[in-house]
Structures are given as C-alpha cells and as structure tokens.
Amino acid sequence: MSPSLREAGLFAGLALLVAGIFAWLGAAYGVRMLAEAACYAIIALGLTIQWGYAGLFNVGLMGFVAIAAFTTVLVSFPVNDAFWQGDGPVMLGQVALTLVIGVAVTILLSRSTRIGLPKGLRTALTLVAAAITYLAVQGQLDPAATLIEREAGFVGGLGLPVWMGWVAGGLVAGLLGWAMGRITLGLRADYMAIATLGIAEIVKAFLKNADWLTRGTLTVSPLPWPVPTPQELGFVASRSAYLAVTAVMIVVLYVLLERAWHSPWGRMMRAIRDNEVSAAAMGKDINRRRLEMFIVGNFIIGLGGAALITFTTIFDPSSFAPLNHTFLIWVMVILGGAGNNLGAIFGALLVYVIWIMSEPVAVFLFTTAEQWGESLFGWEAPSDLYTRALQMRVFVIGLTITLVLRFAPKGLLPEKVVKYD
Amino acid sequence: MPLLEMTNIHGGYGGANILNGVSIAIDADQIGVIVGPNGAGKSTTLKALFGLLKVGEGSVVFDGRTVTNMAPEKLVLEGLSYVPQEFNVFPTMSVEENLEMGAYVRRDGFRHLIDQVYGFFPPLKDKRRQPAGELSGGQRQMVAIGRALMTEPRLLLLDEPTAGLSPRYMGEIFDRIIAVNKAGVGILMVEQNARQALALAHRGFVLAGGQNRFTGTGAELLADPDVAKSFLGGGADHA
C-alpha cells in the first residue's frame, strides 16, 4: 500500500469513528472532544519536533504546559483592582529589584576570573552571592505574598486578549526550555528524562504553592476564551468556533513545519540525528541546533497547552498530573509515527478519542463486573470502584507504549525518506 | 589432523561481507599469525572463528568437531580462548579478579593456574590487588592474556596483542607468547607488526580483501618478495 493511500485510509477510519461518537453522544460532546484533541495535536507537534526530529527525550511536558497555561492566566485574566490599589505592586517591585541586583552581582562574580581572582575563590564568592540573593529575595517575598493573599487574593491578570496570552505562554515555555536545554541537552537520554521530569515537578510545586501568584489550590476560573463563550452562543456553536481556532493553528503549524522539514534546515536536522560526529565535521553546530529544536518544540507545546487549559476554563495547578498526561502525549507521538507531522496529528486525534472513550467503557465494564460479582459470588465491590476503574486507563497507556515500541516502533504513519526529483 | 581448520569462510556484519573465502589451518602447539593490510579481514576472521560474527558460508573444525557459529561461551568449554584487541580487561576489578573471571566456567580449583599465569607474567604478581584499569598498556595486555589462559585453552586467539605498545613491551609480549606456546598452547594471532610476528610464526597467513593472499611457514613468507611488497609496497628491499 502506498504511503498516501495508507494515510487516506487511516484518516477515513478516524473520521468514521468520530462520526459514530457524534451520533452516539451528541454534537456538543463530539465537538468538545475534537477541540481538546486539537489542542493535544498541537502539543504533539511540539513533541514530534523534539523527539522525532532531534531525539530529545522530554518527559517534562506537563511542566511546560503548566507554565504556559499560567502565563496565559497572568496575561489574559481580568485585572484584579484590589491588588493594584494595595501595596503589593510596590513590594513586588522591590523583590524584582533585589533579584535583578543579586543575579547581576552573582553573574559578575562568576566571571571574576577575568580580573585575576583564583578559581576557588571565584566559586566560593559566587555561591555566597547566590545564597545571599536567594535569602534576600525569599525574605522580601514572604511578607509581600502574605499581604497580597490577605488583601487581594492573588495578583490577577493583565486583561489582555487571549491570543496574546497564548503567545506569551508559548514564549515563556520556550524560555524555560532554553534554560533547561542549556543544562540538560548535553546529557544522555536517561539523564535528560530524569532532569526534565524534575523540572516539571518543580514548576508544578511552584504553581501549586505560590498562592499569591496563582491562587494555588483555590484555582482560577473562568478563563476568558478567544471566541464567544457557551453562555453567549450555546455549546455546539461556541465549541465549534474554538475548534476552528485550534484547527487553524494546527494547519499553520503543519505548513510551517513541513516547509522547514523540506528545506535545508530539515536536511541539517536529519543529518544531525543520523550522525552527530559527521554533522559536526561538516560544520554544523550540533549543540546550538539541538537547543533550537528544544526551544521551538517547547514553544509549540506551550501554545497547545495554553489553548488546552483555556478550553477547560479553569487553571488548577494540581491538575497537571505529570504521568498520565505526559505519556498520553508520548503515546500520541510514537503511535502516530515520530518524525512525521501528519502522524503526530493523526496519533493525537486517535489516541485522544480512545482515551476519552475509555472512560465510559471502563466504567461500563466495571459496573458490569460489579453486578455479576455481586449476584454470583456475593462480592461486595469497594466503594471507590469508579475511580479505580479510571486507573485502568493509565495501565492501557503503559501497555500501548510497550506494545508499540516492540511491534511497531515506527508508528502507524512512519517517517518518510525525503527524496528530490 | 590439524587442531584448527577453517575452510573457505565467508561472513560479515549486516549485509556486507568482509570475509570472502578465508582458510586457516594450524596444528596443536603451533603459532599461527595472520597479517595483512587494514580492512583485509584479519580481526574479522578471529571474530568469526570465535562466534562473535555470523559465518555465512564455510566451516570451522576444532579438534575434529565442527564448531561453526557456536556461541563464545560454548567455545570456551571446547578449549578456545580469545583476547580482543581493545577493552580486554575488566578495568575496575583487580588483576587477580580478572584472572578469576577467566576461570569463570571452571568448577574445579584454579589456584594453580593463577600461579602459572604469574609464572608467565611475573610483573602481575606484585600488582595482583591493583585494579587492572590502572596498569600500563603492556601489563594490561598481560592481564588480558592471563585471563584467557585461565581456562587452560588448547588454542589461544590473540587480536593484535602488541597494538599501541612501545617496542620494548612489544618484544616482551612476544617473548611471553612464545613461552606460553612452548607450554603447549596453540596460538593464532593477528598482528600489525608483521615482520616480527612472522619471524616467530610456524604458520603465516597473509589476507587481503577478505581472502588468503599467501599462506606458508613464517620463514617462507618473510623470504617472499611479493609478501614484502604488499606491506611496504614497491618491493623495497628491507630484509
């Protein structure tokens, strides 16, 4: 079967599946599912750049999603007057000033070997400066945070348009990617995985506990939408509009990525992936290019994450379950076909549909099992059977990963060799 | 009957064949030396013999038994032992532990063999507690050969035992190899230092392009102007 025929067949099958779900559960449900799947598809495109193009093992996806979602809240949530009228802004300004001065001094000291300081002294001074900065910032931030929480709840947003929030979210995720990449890109894959996992945990811990900034476990809602809300238009129309926005984003990203992949940039990236040593001998700056991939990938992941969280209308830092969602996206990419943009989109749609559908299916299975067990053996099911049933889905993701890696390591839509003719 | 007889071996990695019909035969107690330009398939021949590489065509007969494509751990039991060219010691383990690992397949006592190895390589005795990774190149090579001797092999395969050694050590290693051979162990080795190795060889094999180019006694090959030509080229007279 030719690749294009295969693509057409797979997408047609997917369309049939989706049509069936529309017929069964209604349009409002179907559109919601598609809109969410579209957001996942954007994230999957970001990951396919990192993994499929560059072989970077990023398991900190949820950290980048969370920071982007938070940035969106900060940029596009309505302004909190109580915060701006209080002493909060001034106090935060002082914290920022301390931070800037402290960081500047630390950086200067870390370069002090240039003025002839011995290395050991430099390291000691740098560490001391960093520690003092840290303690000073922490010392100033604590009262500010307490004050803001007491008087205003949290800092609120800037009230700017949602799309600005998304772009800002992507940029911040990219920036975090830059910082992360500087540290971890030189490491072998296992260590990079551990390090990115750690970053995701730290981001999550920060967002969850910095109540003055994020409202923490109190959550922020409702997040503004880029399109009219269901209250104004009704569910189907409003969600369709949202779906349209995300679909346009996918198309634009897809076109740009395909262009890049089929240009000298993509050629260089494939060369680096194929043979690092030789690519370096041919004058390609591998570390810089890897970092670029990591940043661009995280930008796109942030964009998709911001769109996803906006759609759910609630920002809840504790909802970024690192494992389930991270590896849901990983399954999308490797099942779809790493290094194939169409594969990432297909994988995202298919896997998300299965994931969503597995909830009613799992509940149905378990309720049936419960009934049978009760009537046949007098088994008394645990009261939390419903939540337990959902854990099966984590199992299924894990199983899918191992099966795909073993039996279809190239995915359903394998990457194609680029040919010139 | 020869101790080892490889007949018309073909094989290589993946699709490409490196060996295109290599034949080697040596008797027990002999030293066989394989020489030839880089890429001629010398090391590959040893690897094919020792089951580290799939032999596609041809046969390996050791001591009357066909052992073609037998796994290395089985060949050790048959009486073959192999010293790779690089990475041939366990660097964080002590010299004595390295030797013990050589005797891994033995269930009987092997203390006397360790002493025998120290007899062949006296410098190792003082370093027995030292991690092998901290030894000098020549001493490491001694550990590597000693490890291979711990199974009391009938045939010892050496892949460029003198690569990277200074001339002084090179001579010392060759002396030890002769001593080991005199103790009754057959030797088949690949050598880049062709002339010196051929000088001590009972049987010499010149490979090129994965095939035998010349075969004969060491002395015959050394005297053959064509052989000389394939090493220094141009038939220079350097005898």
Add this chain to the structure above:
Amino acid sequence: MPTIIDVQDVSKRFGNVLAVDHCSLSVEKGSITGLIGPNGAGKTTLFNMVAGAFAPSSGRILLDGEDVTGLKAHELFGRGLLRTFQIAQDFSNMTAIENLMMVPAGQTGESLFSACFRRGAVMAQEADVRRRAEEVIDVIRLGHVKNERAGNLSGGQKKLLELGRVMMAQPRVVLLDEIAAGVNRTLLNDLAAVVQRLNREEGLTFFVIEHDMDLIARLCDPVIVMAAGSVMMQGPMSQIRNDPEVIEAYFGGSPAAEAN
C-alpha cells in the same frame, strides 16, 4: 612553501596512556602529506586533535598561522578544515544527493525563520546547491544511485560519497583517515585520482593517514612517520622506506624474533 597545519609540541593523555607525546609536525600548503606509523602510534589521536574532536592535553595547533587549539569540529570547518573518517560516516537515512546537499555552510534555508518565511530566497539558493551536488555526484560517478539511501550503498560507494562531500565543502585542508581501508584496487585508483585532481586543480591540501603503502607512495610527498606518540622522521617515501629505523619500527626485529 608556507605551512598550513602547524602542530607544536602537542601531547594527549588518556588516563595512564600517553597517546601522543610532545609531537611537533607541519603540513605545507598545497601538499599531500602522508602520516604513517604502526597501529597505536597515535596517528588517529593526533588527527582527532587537529580536527577538533578533542583538545590536546598540552601544546598548540595552528591553522594557517592562527591558533585553533581546542576549537570544535564545526568551528574548524568554518575555517576551511574538513576531516573524513576511517569508516565512512555517511548520513545513512538520507539519500546520496542529500548527503552532498547538506554540506555547504551558511545556507539561507538553514535558519528556521528563513526556511519558514523566506521561501523565495531559500528556493533560489537551493537550486544552486542542487546544481553543484548534481555536478559532484557525476564526478564521483554515483549519479545512478543519487536517490538511494546512503546506508544502502556499498563500502566503496560510501567512500566516494565522502569525497563528494569534500568537494561540496570546498575546504582548504582535508584530513583523510584511511581512505583505502576495505576498498578494492579499482575503486582505490578512482579515489586516488579524485584526490590528486582536487590537489592539483583546486589547490587543496591533504593530510592523509594511510596503511596502504602503495597508495602513500603514489600520492604523498612528504611522508611523516609516527611511532610511540611522536614524529620519528619526515621525508619523501623513497627515503622513508629505506630507513632502517622506520623498518625497525614497522617490522620490528627485536630479540624475540631471533629467539624463535
């Protein structure tokens, strides 16, 4: 003739092993200089340092008079130095022609922004690169397999492709690591002819590690002999091959041989 590569008192230590030991040598501009020596003499280590794979433990390396000690491989490429590998290092999942087209430095389309948004400029340059690659692939006689994955080519074809990449790069100096290894005679003649032509017509300097003495004799002048990590002698091949010290280093002649 002026010097293009100048290795000054360079050493490299790996753990306890001194692979290169206070080695000094120079390669003249426009020459094809050979580097020979027994296995383990430190030739490849020296090559790796000149090519930027790792930095020397001590000493300096000059390229055309500039200190390039410790520069990375891609930076050296930018200064006109290119190296090939003992075992041909192709980009095996890319086609033969792509292997060539990826070489030229600083292509507009290598910037992600240009690749996405400046299609016109990228395409125009791409056509140029394409044309050059087509020319080169004909010279190295791989036109019939240009759309084949490089991983599927034979060992000799990969070597040719490697030379093709050299031609695409238009460097000033090329480090050739064992071009003859695993290559049959006929193909070797082709490779040698390409090297000689590039040297003569385009003025490329070649610095060649080689074990095939025929090839060295045919291509190289002068030849540098390395042994035990440093230079033993330097001169034309005719002189080298009659030097008793070199013969000793290569073939030995130690008491062990006589003892047998």
Add this chain to the structure above:
Amino acid sequence: MPEAGLLAILPMNEIVFFLNKVVIAGFIIGSVYALGAVGVTLIFGILRFAHFPHGDMMTAGAFVALVLLWIFPGAGAAVGLPTAFVLMPIAMAVTALFAVGLDRTFYRPMRKAGVKPVVMVMTSIGVMLMMQGLLRLFAGTGTRQLYVDTDAKDIYRIPLGGRDLVITEPQLLLFATTIVAVVALHLFLTRSRMGKAMRAVSDNPDLARVSGISIDHVVRTTWLIAGALAAAGGTLLALDVTLKPDLSYNIILPIFAAAIVGGVGQPYGAIAGGLLVGFSETLAVFNWSVLLRPLRPYLPEFIEIPAKLAFVPTEYKIVVPFFILVAVLIWRPTGIFKGRVNI
C-alpha cells in the same frame, strides 16, 4: 562535674529537636532511598538503562507484604516483631521473582532486538504506567497501615535532658536492614563467583561474554537482588509511615539522584548517595530559627530571628534532590564514587 555544667548551658531541647528532625529523619529517609538506589544502580550498571518503575516495584513489594499480612496475621505476635517485618523475606522473594518476570516479559525481548538505550528507558516508563494502573486498580488510592491489631508500634524515647530523642521500632528495623543488606551485598559482590561476574559484566559485557560468563544468569541475579531490596525498602517505608499506591512517584527522583550522586554501577556509592540526599532534604527544610532562638539573649537587638528560617519551604522538598542531581550531572558526571556514565 564539668560535663553536667556543659550540658546545662547547652540548649538541649533544641539540639534534640535537631537530632530528631534532621539526623534521625535523614537517616531513615536516606536508608529508604539507598535501598532503592542500590537496585537502580545495579540495573544501570548491568543493563544500562534507567529503571523508572523502581519506585513502583517498592510499592508493589509493600503490597505483597500487605497481602501476606492478611494471610498470616499472627506471624508477628509469635516473634515479637511487627508482622510485616517478619513476613518481609517472603515479600522480598515474591517481588524478586516478579522483577525477573518483568524482565522476561518486557525488557528481554527489547534487549534481544538490540534496541537503543533510550527505547529501553521508554519501555520502562510504559511498565511504570502499567504498574501504577494495576496498583491503584487493586488497592485504590487511599492510604493503608501495614500493621495488624496485635502489633504494637514500639516507640523508644531516650531522655536527653529536656526533650526526648524519639526513635520508633520500624525506624530501627529499617536502619538495621539497610546495614545488613549493604554488608551482605558488599560481601556478595566481592567474594562470590556470581557477584564478581556481575561486576565483570558491568565493567565490560563483551569481555564477560567471551570469558564464558552467562549474561542471562547475571541479568537474572541483578533483577532478583534489585527486586528483593526494593521490596524491603518499600515494606519498611510503609511500616514507618503509611502505604500509598502513589508513594513511588515521590520517591523515584530522589532515588535516581542518590544513584547518580553515588556513581552509577556503584552499590556503595548508592548507599552514600541515598544518605546524602536524605540528609540534604531534612537539612534543607529544617527550620533553623529553632536553633537560633536560644542565642537570642546574646544577639544584638537589631537582628530579628524570623519565625521560619528554612533553606527551602517544605512544599518544595522535591527541588532538593533535583538540584543535587543537576549539580552532579554538570560538575561531576561520574558521581562522587566514579561510576560509569557512558556506553
């Protein structure tokens, strides 16, 4: 008596508080990390990939102990020790076999196919997800106790003037088990034939193979040891605190940190790394104001002692192992005990 005089001026309350909160707590959590890290480091040394489900293997081991507890509730009372501890050897054996089964089912086929290390890591993550799904399916997400009614959770209070030094029975058992396990492992690796073979494979797998060492045996032994120690670590941790299905995930990062700090492939390093990470955590979240307060009379007026003065707020404890990890990876990637990183 001068000693008594010295004791009298020392702020014993605060010092004991410090000992309880930092030293004892650090030893305890460090021992748990160490028991996990030994397995991780062995697997890394022999099989060359980071074994992500290790935390879940610890949890699984504790659940095996829980099931055994239901079957033999009287075992502990007979000996006078916590039932779960008495049954722990069985749990270790079961988990060890389970680990071997895991390898057979998931890792060995990938190994035989010769996949890249990164694919192994990803497979291990798939296994981790499966184990978490199953654990929560069968055990729910609530917390459980590893005690039966007949067990008494002995608490030892050592009076040191003022406040008591507090150590519980499970903590002592945990510490004792760790020491016994480490010594036994050390003897095994340096004295026994199989232990040396494991080190040989970790050093140079190709050479081990040509020496006639069966890689399959070594791999199996590795999983047996890693599984058994994981079960011990999980059971003892669950005895000390409680048993939660999602325990593992909070523990895997510090365990990796411990293994890498100690040097991958270095069992003794893993012990040191585990304790280092454990102490770093307790030191980082310790409220230093407690120790400073007694100095109040001697300090000038203008210095205020804040109510809370910790390096890291407790909520950010996860940051500590991460920073240790990154710092080690950047400045000394071979670990403090010089493990093997590459290959």
